[in-house]
Amino acid sequence: MEYRHKPVLLAEVTKHLSLHPGSIVVDCTLGGAGHAKRIHDLIAPTGFLVGIDQDDAALVAAADALRLGQQGILLKGDFGELDTLLSEAGLAYADAFLFDLGVSSPQLDFAERGFSYHADASLDMRMNPAGGGSTAADVVDSYSESELTRILREYGEERWASRIAAFIVAARARRPIRTTGELVEIVKAAIPASARRTGPHPARRTFQALRIKVNHELEKLDGALRSAVRWLSSGGRIVVISYHSLEDRIVKNVFAELSRGCVCPPDLPVCRCGMKPVLHVVTKKAVVPSAEEIEANARARSAKLRAAEKV
Ligand SMILES: C[S@@+](CC[C@H](N)C(=O)[O-])C[C@H]1O[C@@H](n2cnc3c(N)ncnc32)[C@H](O)[C@@H]1O
Incomplete structure (x- = not known):
């Protein structure tokens, strides 16, 4: 079956990633490369794209869609192990990270994966x-x-x-x-x-x-976001699309904490913790899809995008 997934909030993703030719970008949830294809075009000819997914079917579809050559690398792995994956890939830093969380349309549509309540199959659901x-x-x-x-x-x-x-x-x-x-x-x-x-x-x-x-989806997210921020270059961007209120809360809290800096109690006259802000939150409110996008792609309906810039 063909791997078909419509990228959600595509224009907003590319805008907030703030890409230019030569950017080094990590797509932590590559899927069928819907976002990655546009990213790849925007950073060409000198940019470098690292695409990560834990699903073999996604990696095969993405390799076919992207044809990266020297312009990037696709890695099979879990973004919960981002430090290891990026170190092994020989990356020194990245200018942008994208997390488009959850499952892809094909994972839901291929009945044998056991994600779908519309078709009878083995009750599996592992990505x-x-x-x-x-x-x-x-x-x-x-x-x-x-x-x-x-x-x-x-x-x-x-x-x-x-x-x-x-x-x-x-x-x-x-x-x-x-x-x-x-x-x-x-x-x-x-x-x-x-x-x-x-x-x-x-x-x-x-x-x-x-x-x-x-898939331990919520357990991995906090650590993966903090890890991505550590790899970001100064001025680099991180963009996250979530589809569930608990996911969105994790993203919001990590961004808020890393952009606050000092964590001393408010009644302390001088800062003792010495912590400085490492992020600036770009999206004061979560960005959501337009009514037209939801009409055209029902899976976009619960999407919330948040973006932040490394200070
Ligand atoms: C919503 S889809 C991404 C779609 C992609 N942005 C596109 O436009 O084609 C999410 C993808 O992330 C992958 N994924 C989810 N959790 C992951 C994790 N912890 N590590 C690596 N990949 C993960 C899934 O296998 C799925 O392919």
């Missing part, structure tokens, strides 16, 4: 299946009812979290839950019919929560 680790089936089969409730409530913002967790625990006592289709049926049974009549697919929030858990 890097070759890397081992727990699948979504392992999570629903082994976590306690209270842990499942917390995951669904926190990562899925699911108001029926405790009912869904109770139904999962009851269902798995009969037989293990192995497929996306089985999970969808359990979620549907757990949510009262009146609440299922309107809004998005009833299993959307449950699937999102499990995906975030399986």
Whole structure:
């Protein structure tokens, strides 16, 4: 199947990355290179692009779309290990970093990856299946009812979290839950019919929560952002697009902390911590897609972009 993913907030990304020919750019979530292709054009002919993804299918599609030659390198890896990846690539610094978080359209659309509630497949959801680790089936089969409730409530913002967790625990006592289709049926049974009549697919929030858990999406973000800021050249930019309020909160907090500098209590007459601001936040409010973009690309609807510049 063809790898199709429409880049979100493309014009805003390139504007806030503030690129010019010769820039060294790291795209930490390469996907099918939708953003990277435009970045590559803007930094040519002397720029250098490092593209990172943990998903083999994304790297294959991106290599085909970009044809980088001497102008860059694609790395398979987890942006949670950014320092190692960039050191091994021989980079000394970068002028811009892009994080376009979450999953790509093909990851959702290729049924066999187990991310989709629209098709029946093995309940997997790992972005890097070759890397081992727990699948979504392992999570629903082994976590306690209270842990499942917390995951669904926190990562899925699911108001029926405790009912869904109770139904999962009851269902798995009969037989293990192995497929996306089985999970969808359990979620549907757990949510009262009146609440299922309107809004998005009833299993959307449950699937999102499990995906975030399986891929440790929130756990890696804080460290990866701080690491990227350390690699940035002075005046360099970091741009992050998030699709979930918890992700956006992490981005906002890291940017706020690194742009504040001093962390002494306000009643201290002189600064004792000696910490100086390392970032200047460029987007006072998160940038969101226009109504036209959301109309053309439903997956853009929850996107929030924040950008900052290294002082
Ligand atoms: C929203 S897509 C990016 C799409 C891309 N910007 C484009 O326009 O084609 C997110 C990508 O980030 C990758 N990804 C998510 N978390 C990652 C991580 N921790 N390390 C490396 N790649 C990750 C996913 O595999 C996916 O391909």
